[in-house]
Amino acid sequence: MTPVDLVWLVPALPLAAMLIIFFGTRMVEIAVQPRPAAVPAPTDHGGHGGHGPADAATTPDTEAGHDATDQTAHTTHGAAAAGGGHGEHGGHTPFWPMLSSIIGVSALLLSFALSLLILWQFLDVNGDVFHTKNLIATGKDIHLYNWFTIGSLNYSIDFRVDTLTVVMLLVVTGVSTLVHLYSIGYMAGDPGYSRFYIELALFTVAMLILVLGANFLVLFIGWELVGLSSYLLVGFWFYHNPPPPGSEVPYPPPAQLKAFVTTRLGDFGFLIGILILFTATGTFNFIELNTKTQAMDKGLLTLAMILVFCGAVGKSAQFPLHVWLPDAMAGPTPVSALIHAATMVAAGVYLVARLFPIYEGVAGPQALAVVGYTGAFTALFAATIALTQNDIKGVLAYSTISQLGYMFAGLAVADTNTVGMYHLFTHAFFKALLFLGSGSVIHAIGAQDMRKMGGLARFMPWTAGTILVATLAISGIPPFSGFWSKDPIITTALEKGNYIIYGLTLFTAFLTAFYMFRLFILTFGGQGSFLGLWGGHDQYRGDAHPRESPRVMTFPLVVLALATILIGLAGFAGFNQGFAWFLNHGVNVDFPVAPALDANTFIGVGAGVLGILLAIAVYGYGLRLNVALASSAVTRPIYRLLYRRYFLDELYLWLIRVVVLGLSNLCALFDAYVIDGIVNGSARAVRGLGNITRRSETGILQNYGAAIFGGAMIILILVFVATGAIGR
Amino acid sequence: MQWLLPVIVFAPAIAGVALLLFPQRPAKLIAAGATLAVFLLSLWLYFGLLNGSATTFGDVLHPQWAVDEPWINIALGTFHFRVDYALGADGLSMPMIVLNALLTFLAVVGSWHIDRRIKFYLALILILETGVMGVFAAFDLFLFILFWEVELIPMFLLIGIWGGARREYAAWKFLIYTLVGSSFTLAGIFLIYVQTGGQSATYQHYASVASQLTGSLPLFGGSVSLPLVLFLLLFAGFAVKIPMWPVHTWLPDAHTEAPTAVSVLLAGVLLKMGAYGLIRICLGFVPQGVQEIAPLLGIVAAINVLWGAGASMVQHDMKKMIAYASVSHMGYVLLGVAGAAASVGGASLLDFRQAALTGATLQMFTHGAITGMLFFCVGVLYDKAHTREIDIFGGIATRMPREITLYSIACFASLGLPALAGFVAEYLVFTGTYALLPAQTVFAVFGVVLTAGYLLWMLRRSFFGPLNLKWRGLTDATLREAFPLAALAVVILFVGIYPQPLVDLITPAMQQTLHTVVQALAVH
Amino acid sequence: MITLNHFLVLGAVLFVIGLFGALSKRNAVAILMSIEIMLNAVNVTLVAFASAILNHGGKALNGATVDSSRLTGQIFAVFIITVAAAEASVALAMIIAIYRRRNTIDVGEINLMRW
């Protein structure tokens, strides 16, 4: 009974926690205090009371304020709304909810510990501890139970633990544990405290099922379930007022709908892809697919893989299905950190990495090309939008989309899945760190518009310091972890001679550095401070009274920052080589090592440095470039285009309104008028006929009598005629 | 054990008549007790089947607990008219019987609060249960059509007396639609009875001769394929019940007007009668007829799915929306059957055929449970707010957490979320039919996206957002109201996570049916 | 000489006269009387048949053997008279009831079952 055999415990523990909280502590909580999802007093929300549903009726899509026309719109209300239960803040969490959170955290800790054990067992190549030799090479299949078997078609719930799974297990359980811990502080006193932990645990379970699945069936189950938990958590504050027009802050109810349906659109392609593969090979199992797909028709297989990638596009918010992710920031910030930055959105990358043998080995090159170009383009596309956003979480959301694009590009250019996966790995930590940090800021000042911040570094040094680390990492500055994972993508693109992707990624690296430091300076720094980075009271533009967040929130920040730094430093010791070796089942593969101190690396880093310097110049030293660009007649349209996110939301909204609802109305009207018209028409015809014939019912006895005997008489005569009696 | 099926079939009607003699309160208790007893009995039957060895699961040739007595047996010269009182259960009918028993019990509990002529109401519901049970348990075509018509009367009265504002219109529409359809079915039954030798009308007889049923009929000088004619005649009645586009428009009206419990039964089991007839009689007895038209049937199925989804996207009445949703979901059943019968690939794709057919049967069960739950949810809401207008509400989730929890479970089950029942059936249908009718399947799969769209949009408009102060006084579902919801939620979760017991029971019956189908393919 | 046919024709004529009255009169009592005439016509025919059979000595008119001592025709007549009496009483009661309610016995005006 080695740890690997107990891997089912990893998802089982959070599941148990979820059930305990749902049926246990939360029930007690309800019993103790009757209204769990208590509304803030009607007076707060009465104002918009009738208007929320009213305008929702007009469109299925979001009305979260993307229709801002004035980029300097005042967003306090929106922030207050999205800042969430902060009205209730300061109030300490009562006993039962606190118990829920403790249960959740401890369950996650156990899963994380178990994952570490499994990692250890995998590294135990000679089998001198666990007596399982070379698990790293083979991996292990764990058959849980059978759904059903139909003829030769096998629908069974199987887990597969191999190195790829182990990496994901560590990322998921690790980050999830920290976020659970962090939420104790962030969600303190929120009326939905227990509900939050239920849904967080549900997400963890689903994500673990996703990464553990040995076949498409299980993976798809997890895939959809993470979508569910994302839906629930984005809509966690479903009772808030819509933000005022002009605010960039998304509005939970439409955002959750958008998130689910948009990903569903991707899943449509995903499912078709699965169906093609299943029909051709008769199996869902990934290992069997690797071999059986080789018999498939190349073109069909390529198509199938592209369709499968559609699922990844939806889940990982790649262009053109990226629109849901920025809105998903309507959820509480820990959720954004865990689901919409570190783990769930990486599921698409994981999917491609999981199927990489087929993508790279069996299917036609077009498949990977689609993946790569989509990724690279999305990276640039999202980065350009991120340049102009003022909502701190919005910027981070677009940077997430951009980084996911990097991962896909990395998967596509390299001939192993290591490059992309390594960026996923490092990104999980520093992006979670960024989000948690921004959450700490929002928690402190109750607003998330960067124009209401500034100079916060002195108020909250821990937050600022850790975020600075993450910012450097995402900008690809050595020695932080981002450098080791991002630079290889760029360089590999160059080495493989894929200049389009190279150019896109390189330019994106510059943009990334710029907007990330823009974010940092606008938040923490300000003019007149050291490089504009480390601001103080005089740079603060808001009206709240910022204070450093409690330990329970800063501790995860520190942990993540340490992780970022350590992974980075370990890079010098060839950590990424080790990672590659591990991910390739203990086989050494050529992982483009930076620093292989060649020009390419310096180009990559240089782009980052350039971006940083530009950002410092503009925001730290008041080089009024941004204002110029935003106001000059030439560039203003471009600025507006970026600020309004290329008007894609409006486009989709229009499509849904006109095409989908139009057709739907057509159906409904056809039913109501054509089909029912025929039905009712025929009924009316019968009724009319009856109206004519019923005239014969005079109700006068003698008419009937006459009819009777007249009839008898006629029959009599007829009989005579027939029998020829008359003729005789 | 012979007495079990007759008891299950007739006990409800007897109880229904009996409770009229009692005062109101005991009458209610009698109804609840009787339906509960029937449900437990049916469960006993079910697990009796399940725990028997694999051979005793039963299929159309070897029904379990079969009863077969000659009932009408007249020889008019050469013409021999014979009707058997034949009851039986197999993998196809057993889940439906259990579902019917469960839903009727829950319906009785769910209509506890009705104050207008409750005794008559309950009696009708119990008689309805007998009718439906008979349809599923009958093993003789004439007995089948008899029960088929018996079920109409209580339904008509239930809608017409306890319905909403336009109840007369809805009731008549329901009645006439169904009668027109079933008249064709009756004609088809006589035709097939004569064409198969006219000695016996038991299912075993038809199933055994099904694959030889070929040839053509003279018609207007020309001649048409006999199986096709038989299929079209028989299917006419089933198509109305399923309901298949374009004869589906009775459903939204009937659902909108019917009281909650009746909507539950209507969507939960009555629609399944159509699907049951399609699989048992059309596919089982005239497979070639289905084969000749399978691609077209698949197209209609896809239309069903998309059309229903589109129509429900723009409804303003929750019940009407869910009604169109059932139209959409029954499309998957059609698709599964069409796939199973499609003549491509011959016997080589047998496994996929079986997946498709099993999926269709599973979908019958899961859709019954899920849609029943949805209607119960709407009913609870309606009893408190006295409206079902989606846009009138807003943010009421904060007022009724219990309701919204169960309601969203039902919605997610309906949009095919894994770990809930709906996903299992739909996934099975898709994986099966794609091999046989790819194009149709692709279109049908897109319905999954639309379903998510309209259901969640409905939730978003009614339950989320700031509380519409008009509903400040709204109270949460009481435990009595929540009981049917919770019960169905348990069923849905169980089937969604561990479907094996259900599938194991269905599979052998489907194997038998497919055996004849493939034989017919060979003959073709 | 008088044969059975004479009686039959007499019955027929009588019957038709009654029928004419029943179909053409407006006064309900008159209709009732006409019906009585029709009943009598039938009686005449039946009794005539009875005596014809009796006279014919056990041979029915179509040659089949019957028990002529049964006098079936007369028995019929008795019962018809009984029923006629009952019918007359009930009918008249109804006429009076109708008259009370509608103050007329003109069947042309009594058409409650009119479409």
Next chain:
Amino acid sequence: MTIDVPAVAFWVIAIILVGSALAVVVMPKIVHAALFLVAVFGAAAGIYVLLNAEFIAIVQVLIYAGAVTILILFAIMLTQNSMSRVSNPFSGQWWLAGLICVLLAAGIIFAVNSSPMAAGAASDALPLANAAGGTVVKLGQLLYSPFAYSYVLPFEIASVVLLVAIVGAIMIGREE
């Protein structure tokens, strides 16, 4: 040459019968019609006598000429409302009725005469009003005898019918 008395009697009675029946139908005053009805009944009784059905004849006189006529006269009295001269009018469809009746009569008579019986057994003379052929005793046995073959049971049922009729008449005819 001897006069066949019964034949003459038949013709006389028949003419009276038909004539008074016609009178019943055509008389403009309902009371006259009722009186002619008495004549009809009486004449019918005569026919029965001719046919050796004395019992029927008696009953006919008692019930019809007696009871029913009285009933009808009462009804007429109770339902007289208008002093209009024509209390027994024809309806609009009298011509249609006439047509039907004439044709029907023709049909029946034609049928009677053209039936094979007309040529056969039915064509020989009936012994009219012969004292020997009295049937009362026999009829009595047939109606009441508990031992021999009899119609006693139908007879009792008939009495029940009468009872029902009486009760029904009372129920219907009574004042609300």
